[in-house]
Amino acid sequence: MRVSVLCTVVLATQLAGCGYNAFQTQDEQVKAAWSEVVNQYQRRADLIPNLVETVKGFAQQERDVLLGVTEARSKVGSIRATPELINDPQAFQLFQAAQGELSGALSRLMVVVERYPELKSDQNFRDLQAQLEGTENRITVARNRYIAAVQDYNVTVRKFPTNLTAMMFGYKTKPSFTVENEAEIAKPPSVSFERKQ
DSSP states (O other), X not given: OHHHHHHHHHHHHHHHTSOHHHHHHXXXXXXXXXXXXXXXXXXXXXXXXXXXXXXXXXXXXXXXXXXXXXXXXXXXXXXXXXXXXXXXXXXXXHHHHHHHHHHHHHHHHHHHHHTOHHHHTOHHHHHHXXXXXXXXXXXXXXXXXXXXXXXXXXXXXXXXXXXHHHHHHTOOOOOOOOOTTHHHHHSOOOOOOOOOO
């Protein structure tokens, strides 16, 4: 009787340091951080139809740009951003690519807007643009929180002795956000003060 109680106490003490509870906590933190990322991307996607309609009224000849934004938003909407997505590197990469495509389309839309001063002075457009800028900032914050949560989780998965628990229960590292064209953005921008004629 005493030996079994002693064995149980020793086993419970050994398991306390195995990291299982840390995995549960950190996995939930990663899921919560991911949910906030998705929430902010959804906020951006919800703003886009109003922005496109406002621009459409001023810039009928910019149909290709508006179509590009609409198609990119549709592609983003077709990817189900579930908590399971963060455990599937290929699905995660597709999600990132679709969001990057949407960001590019929105950038092209903002270039178009520069050609229409009357649009830039429209109160409805200015409100939508401010909301979109705020949403982009929120996306950055949410992504940073997700990256930090994934980093903590991945360190626990790889660190000894919790890596033994990870192997035993099948915990694997989770993907973080990456930059698709890292070599391209590492180049310093060229700056010229020459006037074009």
